[in-house]
Amino acid sequence: MRRIVILGGGTAGTMVANKLRATETPSALQITVVDRDDEHHYQPGYLFIPFGTYTRDQVVKPRRRFLRPGIDLVLAEIEKVDADAKAVHLAGERTLEYDTLIIATGVQPRPDQTPGADGPGVHHFYDLEASLRLKEALREFPGGRLVVHITEMPIKCPVAPLEFTFLADAWFRERGTRRKVEIVYVTPLDGAFTKPVASRELGGMFGKRDIHMETDFAVESVDTENQELVSYDERRIPYDLLVSIPLNMGPDYIARSGLGDEMNLVPCNQQTMQSLAHPDVFVLGDGGTLQTSKAGSVAHFAVDIFMENWPHYLAGEPLTHSFDGHANCFIETGHGKGLLLDFNYKTQPYTGSFPLPGVGPMALLKENRANHLAKLAFRGIYWEFLLKGRPLPFTTDMYLMGKNVEDEASGTSTPDLIKGLVGLRRSH
Incomplete structure (x- = not known):
């Protein structure tokens, strides 16, 4: 029996577990999914919570409900991966041995990595609780300068800050208060998006909506006392309400395991998602170094490529199917x-x-x-x-x-x- 351990029961981890279970019998393949809790979050829904479109119950459901029978779900914190010994060490001194490991734990918002970004009055919508707090902040906002800020790329769903900005503009207009609000979009990029053609179109949409854009802004800190963003070149951008998308990093167990780069992202092949250092480790979802968007559609397409390569991998053959970054x-x-x-x-x-x-x-x-x-x-x-x-x-x-x-x-x-x-x- 082959043992496969999937770290992370989110989008990519759940998809690949179910697809593998559909093609391999339990007697041939033991599938274990590891996550810290039994709550599966529909992360694109975080964007809509501040505007009252979705509620918590619409974006959170039990993980077990979406895993096929014959898939083991282990609820535990991951301490470390020993890739040489092919073992995952969990909290509570439990160890899972594997033949194949899939890392699908993604990335998480880390406001603690920027001085002041985890201070009072600094908001984001990249996790559920933060999104709910932002909902209340929007309703209490009397007007003034709303600053939407990206700390650094890459981030999960790179278009989400753009969407929040457009939705905020519409939300204030529909309430007749847009004239009381100045909206400023602050980005480390030289335009609205990473792709020039899209950046040009989106920048034009900002202009039509009277949204100001500050580009090439490398944030050094958030001065919560004076309510200002501070850049390394000493630019200061004042705010009355700040929505600052934090640095996105892979989980700390990646660093403890020696598997990742400085952002705790696992270096992997751009076409097969196979770890560059360990051939029996694959990275699906947001946790690898794929040079494309960290988005659900990418996870979907990448998982499909993984499944096409799976028989070849089992046979010890070259992985001939390639992901094109779609x-x-x-x-x-x-x-x-x-x-x-x-x-x-x-x-x-x-x-x-x-x-x-x-x-x-x-x-x-x-x-x-x-x-x-x-x-x-x-x-x-x-x-x-x-x-x-x-x-x-x-x-x-x-x-x-x-x-x-x-x-x-x-x-x-x-x-x-x-x-x-x-x-x-x-x-x-």
Whole structure:
């Protein structure tokens, strides 16, 4: 019997456990999932809690409910991984031995890593309790300067701070108080997003909404006494209400195990998610060094690639299936509309339609109602299909049919139908 231990029962860990259980019998494969508690959080829901769209009960459900029969769930803190001995040491002196290890513990917000960022009056929405506190802060805010700030990249769901900013603008407008609020978006990047084409579009949307953007801001500390963000080059940005997205880091057991970099991210192959140091260790979800978004869609596509490689891995063969960095990112833009980004390692976000060429109904790099409805509908899809490992009508590789490929140098775009036909579906 082969023993596989999955560290983390979140999105990636639950998906891969269920997919493995569906393909391997308990007598052939023992699957153990380890997490600290029995609460599975729908993390995209954190964004909506401050605005009253979702409640706690809509984003938190028992983990066990979403794991197939025949999967062991161990509730314990992880002390250390001994990759040479192929053993996971848990709190309470319990040890789990493995043949294959999947690290799916993701990243967590670490405001303690920035002086003052964990002080009074500094908010974020990257965990449930912080999101609930921000909900109260918004309702008590009489007006003034709202600053939305990103400490450093990478972060989980890199579009979420943009979404919060757009939703806050709409929330104040719908209440007739927007004229009392100045909104400032502060980022360490040189624009609104990491991809230039999307950055240009999103920056233009800020301008239309009277949202000011401060770029290239490397925060040194938060001065809570004077209510100012302070950068290393001594710029100071005052605030009345601060929403500061903290540094995102992998868990401390990664450092204790000697498996990660300075951010506790595990170096892994960009195409197979296999650890560069240990061939029987894979990293799925946000906890690795994949050079793409730390987002649920990436976890979904990466898990599919892992499953395609699984038989080859078991046979000791080369892993021939490659993840292309594909990411779908919905951006809530307020007033019942949304925008959709679709990109991978090599491409800029496209214009066009998704998932059907010329039909959509979702538009790429363009606001429409369908994108917003799809974002809200995804919560049900997440609970009932994605987590349970059921098939979804999306190809793992990004296909190009019906999309417009922009040339960054000229700023022009042309339909790339030939590439679309080639990339419409994986062929093996």
